Amino acid sequence: MKGPVDIRKALRSFTFAGAGIFNLFRYENNARIHLIACIAVVIAGVGFHISPMEWIVIVIQIALVWAAEAFNTSIEKLADLVSADYHPVIKVVKDTAAAGVLILAISAVITGGIIFVPKIILLF
């Protein structure tokens, strides 16, 4: 009899999700840009000794942008499968999905500015 949780099934799901993360950074230019920005922010966070609360906010912001990028890529792939030719609805679908990433990226930039700009100003 199976237990309440199927560990093997959960591990299989983790493997598939891991492959999704690998594909995201392997093939998607925007995801790689976000990865470079993330590395720069982590280096700045360590360099400026930001507080645990600031780390929490930054980790949430990074996760939100990456998750949005993953959903956006997924929608793009599905849209390409549905219609390889130009279609006005596909345009709206792709543009709207991209808007989701842009909104969260702007939020991340503003958050980064609030955390780091005062610390950078103090250097001068």
Ligand SMILES: Nc1ncnc2c1ncn2[C@@H]1O[C@H](COP(=O)(O)OP(=O)(O)OP(=O)(O)O)[C@@H](O)[C@H]1O
């Ligand atoms: N089949 C299509 N029908 C209508 N418009 C499209 C179609 N494919 C792409 N577009 C338009 O081109 C834009 C870019 O689409 P594309 O799929 O190239 O995404 P991208 O942002 O360049 O991402 P990536 O390079 O990762 O695929 C879309 O936001 C949309 O406006």
